[in-house]
Amino acid sequence: MGKVIVVTSGKGGVGKTTSSAALGAALAQRGEKVVVVDFDVGLRNLDLVMGAERRVVYDLVNVIQGEAKLTQALIRDKRLETLFLLPASQTRDKDALTPEGVELVMAELKRVFDWVICDSPAGIERGATLAMRHADMAVVVTNPEVSSVRDSDRIIGLLDSKTLKAERGERMEKHLLLTRYDPNRAERGDMLKVEDVLEILSIPLIGIIPESMDVLRASNIGAPVTLADARSAPAMAYFDAARRLAGEVLPITIPGEKRGLFGKIFGRRAA
Amino acid sequence: MSIFQLFRKQRSAPMARERLQVLLAHERSSTGADLVSILREEILAAIAKHVQLDNDKVQVKMDRDEHVSILEIDVEIPLDAAMRAA
Ligand SMILES: Nc1ncnc2c1ncn2[C@@H]1O[C@H](COP(=O)(O)OP(=O)(O)OP(=O)(O)O)[C@@H](O)[C@H]1O
Ligand SMILES: [Mg+2]
Numbered sequence: 192m193g194k195v196i197v198v199t200s201g202k203g204g205v206g207k208t209t210s211s212a213a214l215g216a217a218l219a220q221r222g223e224k225v226v227v228v229d230f231d232v233g234l235r236n237l238d239l240v241m242g243a244e245r246r247v248v249y250d251l252v253n254v255i256q257g258e259a260k261l262t263q264a265l266i267r268d269k270r271l272e273t274l275f276l277l278p279a280s281q282t283r284d285k286d287a288l289t290p291e292g293v294e295l296v297m298a299e300l301k302r303v304f305d306w307v308i309c310d311s312p313a314g315i316e317r318g319a320t321l322a323m324r325h326a327d328m329a330v331v332v333t334n335p336e337v338s339s340v341r342d343s344d345r346i347i348g349l350l351d352s353k354t355l356k357a358e359r360g361e362r363m364e365k366h367l368l369l370t371r372y373d374p375n376r377a378e379r380g381d382m383l384k385v386e387d388v389l390e391i392l393s394i395p396l397i398g399i400i401p402e403s404m405d406v407l408r409a410s411n412i413g414a415p416v417t418l419a420d421a422r423s424a425p426a427m428a429y430f431d432a433a434r435r436l437a438g439e440v441l442p443i444t445i446p447g448e449k450r451g452l453f454g455k456i457f458g459r460r461a462a
Numbered sequence: 463m464s465i466f467q468l469f470r471k472q473r474s475a476p477m478a479r480e481r482l483q484v485l486l487a488h489e490r491s492s493t494g495a496d497l498v499s500i501l502r503e504e505i506l507a508a509i510a511k512h513v514q515l516d517n518d519k520v521q522v523k524m525d526r527d528e529h530v531s532i533l534e535i536d537v538e539i540p541l542d543a544a545m546r547a548a
Pocket of ligand 2: 207208209231236310311312
């Protein structure tokens, strides 16, 4: 039975889709069978980030409404045999998702895949609550910035009340993924510190992804950053986060903190 | 990083532009139903007139490109249905 992970945040534009694609690809690069599901009905983007936009025939809503079989809607990645995408519909709205339909799709995906990664839409409405509904584990994507931290706190509350796990009285495993972390701004003291965010949200940290041009480049060419440039800083951070998701224990490095004296002086002068 | 890598790395924006142009051309076509999608639906409907279509036995693949699109329809037609039609 596969594990269902929801990638969620409350706030928009913090890096959920980027992270869903990168974590999904990183797990598939380890040979595990992964499907990434786009729950952002009406505003799908995962297909574009994963470079599959020209191959979408059917989508999640078609499957839920019985117009297509799940196997017909799944798109296999061209580079990774074990990575699949289930796209969202671009033409319908979120009401096209029914709780019963989502339940059936999730049950079937869990039977076939090792990992089912649900890319949640922003907000706290239907789309977001359906994306988290069947999760075994949550990745809460947060930027080191006040409104993102506040919205993450709100989402953590929903994870602990609106999910099947919560309703059954079980504990939802939640992990913090800090993204768009800028070492220079951290150094200058203009950004919330990692410790601050951790203290406020008090859920365990699964990784820190630096702000990086490599992420933009990856989305331009249509590849998860772990595939586009496996040796880039964000890719390595995503690889480590994926290993932690799979249960490995690794020390977390804060981007930029291992800089030598020269880096520090240079960083200050540049500021 | 060598200077060549730097140059190679800088060429992602044109690719983004090209991908978006192709995608949006398809998405903008009024109902979102471009020629390839229309053909897909009509071909499937034509087959369904003669054979009871089982969704499990139909695979549809599309690949849209700037210059050509590929529509691949793979239908398993059971032998008895084929004989009845003959
Ligand atoms: N580590 C990063 N470095 C630089 N840019 C990033 C990083 N992570 C994400 N981005 C950029 O931020 C923007 C938003 O990212 P993304 O689409 O993944 O967010 P999202 O949370 O899925 O947004 P939405 O809420 O709209 O679904 C994109 O342009 C993406 O390229
Ligand atoms: Mg998104």
